[in-house]
Amino acid sequence: MSTWEYLKARNRLLQALGPHDLDMLSGELAPVSFKRGEVLISPNEPITDVYFPTSGICSIVALASPANRIEAGVVGREGLVGLAALLSTDCTPHQCLVQVDGEGFRIAADRLRALMRLNSRLHDVLLRYVQVVLIQAEQTALANGRFSIERRLARWILMCHDRIEGDELNFTHELLSIMLGVRRPGVTVATHVLEGAKMIKATRGRLTVLSREKLEEAAGGSYGIPEAEYERLIGPFRTDRSERGDGVAAAFRVPRASPDLSREIYPHVS
Amino acid sequence: MSTWEYLKARNRLLQALGPHDLDMLSGELAPVSFKRGEVLISPNEPITDVYFPTSGICSIVALASPANRIEAGVVGREGLVGLAALLSTDCTPHQCLVQVDGEGFRIAADRLRALMRLNSRLHDVLLRYVQVVLIQAEQTALANGRFSIERRLARWILMCHDRIEGDELNFTHELLSIMLGVRRPGVTVATHVLEGAKMIKATRGRLTVLSREKLEEAAGGSYGIPEAEYERLIGPFRTDRSERGDGVAAAFRVPRASPDLSREIYPHVS
DNA sequence: TGTCGATAGTCGAGTGTTCGACAGACTGCT
């Protein structure tokens, strides 16, 4: 099995297919990389490709007007970008943009649809993921309506932390404020509270997670439901920080996608 | 064609299938009626049946705890209840309950899934509806995060008005406050503003729409995107108040589902 | 080493919403 094959299975949806069904898809998948700020899906423009990230984070941004926008969902290596293409649709009014640099695989939307018709395992896994995204959006509606900035910030940090390796998130308050749909100084204040409680450490443009447990408490129930649903329907969700093989079957153990960060997180590897 | 056949096509998804594909489904559909307060889908309980309403309104309620809940979506005769069943899933953490009495048709979830595999038209229409619901949830996240009670109330009234016949909605402020996720007196105040601007008339437990145009203005861009997506992907959306046949092909013109309201809205029928 | 742009922190005033509590008004029932 080539290095590409290993890397493909870093995306948890592709991993969930298992070796046999992934094989079927494999020829269609082309490696890509994502840069922060890149727009993967533009509102009301045809979706030609679907992306399966193996690292990095993308945001689904709902917008009513350019000034009125808010994040409605987060996608990382557990998911895919271009969901509308699975739903017999060619485009969507929302946007999907890259928040954290990463890599992944691209497949032509019409090819993926064709394969879904042929392969029921693929069909099932991807539709289950749709269910998770739907629940994530609904939970975001709940959080936005009923939780304070502080709790929503804790929730957001947890959701991003689930999708990265290591504990460092490179986000400015400005960016956070856009995603949460609040004012920038509001984020500054909320950050201080979380920092004061030793949940995170914040430095200029960077945010380090110190205690997930405390953050989950701070999120006050706004975090966890879509994540649990993912685990129930698809499989293990978070980036595992304690083990090497990510809990993947031996045949699917993969080298790290970002070797430059490797020493920091897994000091004794390589 | 029997009266049941006419009634089935009152659901806009079934209507969108067209006579031929609806025929395929028809034997599986059993008539049901919904009463306000009924819970059609309970959190984390198996979804055995999917419902296609022909009248009435249901809410998709997102909840983190019994006290923390908010409406994340609205379903009427344009949609279906039990979406998770289409997504290779047996249950969902959210709730679906009846807000306005109505009628519709029930089909066993596994039968519907089987038919979706056989009939690509059915498959497409239903997945497109999933896309609309997803966008609705994302827009709700946006509205909850960035719009005032007043705008959200206007949005909510419009969404319900789209799904009923006539202009009267029987909702208490208490109920509205739960759906919008705000305090009850907040709804009272917002109602007064809309009433003062002659957008609605409010009496005890009842709310009459006077001007959709003004309401759409008051909603300030928070209304319309999922509705437009529905029309683009599936077909006409709103309950048409100006015509008799609802714009449906002659073969699908139907008698009203709720004969008791009939005279009020269609005075010369029957 | 100094400059400059980007990021973070702070302030007082104003607004929208909650909170707790209660008073009034409508409606169905007896």
Place this chain on the structure above:
DNA sequence: AGCAGTCTGTCGAACACTCGACTATCGACA
């Protein structure tokens, strides 16, 4: 006609968040 329960309207205080404006700080680069 009277009562009970539900629904609506209102109050002052507290709070969360916004708004506009400004300052402080960091860090890259000259």
